[in-house]
Amino acid sequence: MLKTDFINMSDSVIEVGKSVTALADNVATDVFTVTVPNNTVGVGIEVRATSSLGAGGAVGAGEAVTTIGYLIAVAKVTGAVSVITTSAAFGTASALSAGAATNTTVISASAVTGAGGVTQTFTIQIKVTKGAGGSDNHTAKVVARLLAVDGKGVNIA
8 A cells, every 4th residue: 555645746856755654565556657758868767765564473563663765767759669767775774672583675667668759667665574474564754856967757656
């Protein structure tokens, strides 16, 4: 389940936050959809997430929390297909209760949909994986900040 917590917009910055619940273990789940129009686009997206393991682990719900960041670069020339690149993780911190399983959280971008000469979309996804035990139904808060150099018409929701 996704819930939009906030949206801030200006000419070159869009910031959006969502709460995500009932995340299946080790399954990439769409959080945001990015829409890229058919014109020249240069955009950077900073994504930060904090996730918590669900019930079923050795200790219980919330036994392991991870916060993590990723950067996504988007380039498109009118008539061409968008190129999306995701960085390695940065700024990672995890807190584990005594006896808790580990929490691995990954942010990724899906493949681009749409031909080169039309508006295209891709999604930003989160995947939370427990290190051991039976934890499932994880939760997360995810914030994305889109910074546009050339980004007229780019949207994230």
